Amino acid sequence: MRAITYSRYGGPDVLELTEDHPMPLVGPDSVLIRVRAAAVNPVDWKAREGYLDSFVAAHFPVVPGWDVAGVVERLGLDTPDYAVGDEVYGYVRTDVISGGTFAEYVAAPVRTLAPKPTALTWEEAAGVPLAGLTALQLIRRTAVGPGRSVLVHAAAGGVGAFAVQIALARGARVIGTASPANHDFLRSLGAEPVAYGDGLVERVRALAPEGVDVILDLVGGTLDDTPALLRTGGTIGSITDAAARDTYGGQYVWARPDTTDLRELAELADSGALRVEVARVYPLEEAAAALVENQRGHTRGKLVIRV
Structure with missing residues (x-):
């Protein structure tokens, strides 16, 4: 699969578009998601530069990204929560930094997911979780x-x-x-x-x-x-x-993945009480530019990668 990866800590230059990155393994309590959009957050470039290595281990090569909106493609052994074809969104943070969302596919524990807000586009939904x-x-x-x-x-x-x-x-x-x-x-x-x-x-x-x-x-x-x-x-x-x-x-507060909270946010969005401003959408191959723009810190609204 195509994915953005890095194999050492550093600046934007360590990022590369990998055309044949291995497909993620799907654990028993996880589902495989076909990524439609993934949002950029400051933690993405901070992790890439090694600022989190005192408490979160990185397993190289790393695929960055924690926010996702996409479609369930495959089920784990014990995932009655979802069916193939379900539209979901989530904050796919696990105990290590490795298989992120800046890729065509991501394996996501069901505890990190909820049904996608129906009122939001893929790009808007990806901007919500973290x-x-x-x-x-x-x-x-x-x-x-x-x-x-x-x-x-x-x-x-x-x-x-x-x-x-x-x-x-x-x-x-x-x-x-x-x-x-x-x-x-x-x-x-x-x-x-x-x-x-x-x-x-x-x-x-x-x-x-x-x-x-x-x-x-x-x-x-x-x-x-x-x-x-x-x-x-x-x-x-x-x-x-x-x-x-x-x-x-x-x-x-350090945000935790939480299905109930994601459902609450989806309800707010679907009721019209929560809107999402998307500042710019980048193709996957321009993810490095999106991270540079996020690091400048002057953007109003979310920067999103369309996969």
């Missing part, structure tokens, strides 16, 4: 709900846009930090935008004089000043800074 699960699990663990006010840092980013929409769907008020160029986008989602940078605390105070109930740090570098905006009894959650947990008694 970023959507991260946002949903962070929001759940910080008890975002009706009547609560939430400050979302990097609200126009991949995780941030999902966090905004999920929080709003749960009845919260959302204030989101972003560059002025993204303020109209945040308003279209239902958030109240504020510019980041000097004077941020004062700008948020102007919108929420009594402070906020929850602060979600999705970018890092925000926990020096903005905890002052937290109301008594409020909570800080982060996906980038363990100080949210260790210093402030909040939550530090």
Whole structure:
């Protein structure tokens, strides 16, 4: 099968299009998926550069990619959850970095999958799993709900846009930090935008004089000043800074594959409460360019590889 692979840690130059990569083995609790689309996430280039090797082993050659949308082609020995031909999507993270989704086929444990949202295209569905699960699990663990006010840092980013929409769907008020160029986008989602940078605390105070109930740090570098905006009894959650947990008694989240959560995200998408912005779609052979663009960190919306 065709796949993007790398055989050592490094920059974009270590990636290559392999025309005859071996087909993945399908375990008893896994299914073989014919990949239709796979989304790019920052963790993909971080893994390629070896930043995860202190806690996740890489088995070379590695096929990168954890997000997928595709069709079930073959069943494992004990997978009554699915049938051949089912359309699925998922966050295919396993205990090692090896057989990823930037390929024509991927073997996926059923615990990492759910039925694809019917309202979304293949490319949109592929953009949901990792970023959507991260946002949903962070929001759940910080008890975002009706009547609560939430400050979302990097609200126009991949995780941030999902966090905004999920929080709003749960009845919260959302204030989101972003560059002025993204303020109209945040308003279209239902958030109240504020510019980041000097004077941020004062700008948020102007919108929420009594402070906020929850602060979600999705970018890092925000926990020096903005905890002052937290109301008594409020909570800080982060996906980038363990100080949210260790210093402030909040939550530090690394997204977990979860079928129930993927089903919840699909329901939100199918109800119209969750939309996915796809910034650009690349063919498989241009996956390296997609990773370079993601690493620049200025894209609004998801970068997706069509297979």
